[in-house]
Amino acid sequence: MLVTRNTYLLQILRLSKTATGHTTTGQVVNLLSNDVSRFDKVLMFLHYVWIMPFQTVLLTYFIWQFVGISALVGVGALFLQTVPVQGYLGKLTSKLRLKVALRTDERVRLMSEIISGIQVIKMYAWEKPFEKMVALARKHEIDVVKQASYLRGVYFSAMVFSERMTLFLTLLAYVLLGNHITPEKVFSLAQFYNIMQLTMAIFYPQAIQFAAEAKVSIKRLEDFLSLEETVAVTERTGNSKLGITISGVSASWEANSITDTLSQINLNVQPGQLCVVIGPVGAGKSSLLQAILKELPLYKGTITASSEVSYASQEPWLFVGTVRQNILFGQPYNPKRYNEVVKVCALKRDFELFANGDKTIVGERGVSLSGGQRARINLARAVYRESDVYLLDDPLSAVDTHVGKHLFEECITSYLSGKARILVTHQLQHIKYADHIVILNN
Template sequence: MKSRVLHIVKANNQNILKGFVLLLFLVFIDASLLIFSIDIQRWIIDDIFVGGDKSLIVPYMLILGFSLVTPPLIFFLTSRLAYKIALDIQRVLTSELLSYIQKLPVLRFQEKRIGKWTHYFTSDINHIKDFYTFNIPELFKQTAIVILLCLYFGWIDKWMFFAILFISIGYVILMSFFGKMAKNAQSDVQKQKADLSVHLEEAISSTREVISFNRLDWEKKRLNSLYENLVRYVLRDNKIKMYSNIITHPLKWGPILLVLLWGGNKVLKSEMTLGTWITLYQFTAILANGIQGMFDMLLEMKKASVYTNRLNEVFKEESINEGNMELNEIKSLSMKNISFSYEGSNSRSQFINNLFINFSIGKKIAITGSSGSGKSTVAKLLSLYCIPHRGEILLNEIPITNYSTCELFSRVSICSQDPYIFPDTIRNNILFGREATEEQLDKVCNLVYLKELIEDLPEGFDTILGERGYSLSGGQRQRLAIARSLLHDSDILILDEATSALDLELERKIQRNLDILRKGKTTIVIAHRLSTIVNSDIIFVMKEGGILEKGSHKELLEKKGEYYHLLQSQEYLQA
């Protein structure tokens, strides 16, 4: 099953590949000992019970004991090794998938619901690691048994070998018939499971809305409908498996009846020893089970390809091209001839058209405009949340994608209107994995007027916040996110409507503190509320995806253009 998934496993951990080879070797030894432990019975029957040679009892019993005691030890080793490989595969795939998702443009990532992304981790990866650590070794074992026994039967009688080969070909034909059906059925089952997972995740998240709008019965009907669809496809999958078992089961008895009748006749004619016949009869049952086992594992391989294909589709998504250049000092930042539009939108307000902006380093730069003018899209483009369709974003006159993302985002950070708050302590939400002293924490919290609120809480900085910070108000979440950004202390800070949930007085105070703290550093403020940006060094006014005006607050007022009218409208509404 050649795929990106297999390439990732090989490339990331050679120990997995070595362990897998060792696992297959142990499985082969186990299969060989199974055959040997049965064949030793032929020696015992023919040489001791029939031949009467009692001197062979001790050596034969020792050999038989060894062949019976060793398999449990091998089973212990293979099980332990398989679990280790399974966990390694799960770790590698989970890490690689998460890293790849983090490199996707945010808008591309947001096209799928969170539940679907979660399903890749909780279902697809689990099935893939089970496939590599259980299905493949089991298929290898059954194949080894079938091949060894076919050689054994060919050694005893060539016609019996051809008869078994004919039955095996019948299994191959049936496999090709049922395999495609099983793969398609499993694909449908996984789609329904993913849809159900998405719905359950959203149902839990929307509990308050469902209750407040009295839509409990409606939600229950939606859930029942998804379960009914899942049951229908699962039953279809099981029906294919049942039909395959009904058709292939009689084939298992073909070799057994052949050996029973043909071998028994040979014994009566003294053309075959009793021990050989008994051994062949046991081997035939094992052979039949081996062929059936191969058939079942090949069906599982077809199903497993569904999970692999689903992950391969994710890895085919267009990711952000990450460079490897180091970023020592930021001297310039500009957007040259940028054009961008959101997929599936025909609205002109969703477009960025031939945009040119030169950002003055070390200054406070503001971008404003009416709703839908494209100002927040500029923030997304600068943060690589989305990729422009045309044009370049240049950092030090070099395309921004030429730099390592680690280098880039150690110097550039964004604070958005709706920040993500982890269900963790206030301290950990601000630190975000960084190290900081209590004095540094107190400083950034004082700057955004959070210190008093934190001190009033019983656990202070160690107070655990709810899921997504729902225990905080919108303004409190925004202030916490700003404190997190200030602690990062990046060279370029992008504030995308980061204070929109605050009242005017508190917003002015925080903006004043930000101006003092970040003096000499580049701060890009995206704001609809003009009171936020009046003291900016330069203001860009956007309209319909382009720059309409630029200048200081005073210069733009004197022009009495778009900025002047926006300001008048807001002052009128506030009055």
């Protein structure tokens, strides 16, 4: 299970941007919390698949020593009550397990979206409609869970009934053949059938049930592990003086797409140079950065970049933790560099206003901060990391003109002056400071 869990977690980190767009949060959580744990259960009982036939033959021989041919009546009855019936119930359980998993995925996905947008829901007083949506999703899940519970009830009833019924049929056949029952034989037969029932009516059916459920989980995990991963389309080199070289690159998000997302892109950005990328919405500016980050698959051309690349996304991403933790992002704390980054990213005044300065806890996705604060913390994280190349995806759009001017002059053009920089922006007043200007369209 540990190996499966590690493989699953590594796959999450390797998923391409296209694959993550087709994978819901609910599915990811459900696979990790439910499907992976199925392997523990199936391994506990799987050995009874081969133990049951061996034990049945051995116990049948012992019962034969007591009641002769009547043993075949009892063992045959027990076999018919357990193996075919439980095999059929196992198939039904497998189908219900798949239905439950799909309904659970949908409910968890819905709850995740509601929690993410709870501020908007509260602001527009949409609690009642969304409550009905969650209740309906839960009802659909419970309906399938009830079916599985009823099936499990039939299964346990059959377990209790099978051993007594088998003993009765054996003794009945023994008497009808003209034999006399003794307490010694009755108690011995009861013990033999009890042992046989534990394996044949309890452990073996559970092995079949868990194997059926594990088969469904394996298929779901296989589908997830088969999702598209990031491809090493960008060649990384340890040469910090290389910058970025893009040669004849054509790329598309969708395989066999009629139109290219990027077509015949050539660009060379050396250390110390600033490249400004402009163009209308949807022209492929962010896709150019995604190609450098190995997220956008290339089918033509090559991209060569220095080994250390920092990226500030267009949509700021913050995790639950302090502001400082969000900026450091696992990097060692260097007070001098940290204070410089805070200054050039215009965060010093914000820290003074925060109750606990940079030790203030940031809520999930930065819900406790303004859009401008999130954007500047997101930029500070990228700038704090010592890299050779900095990819900045429109970091100035969420701040006002005064702050945007400060970020461009103090951070992008001054503090990062010795680095290769690619800046995506819609603010054309900055392009006069660029060494390269890339205009993307169509």
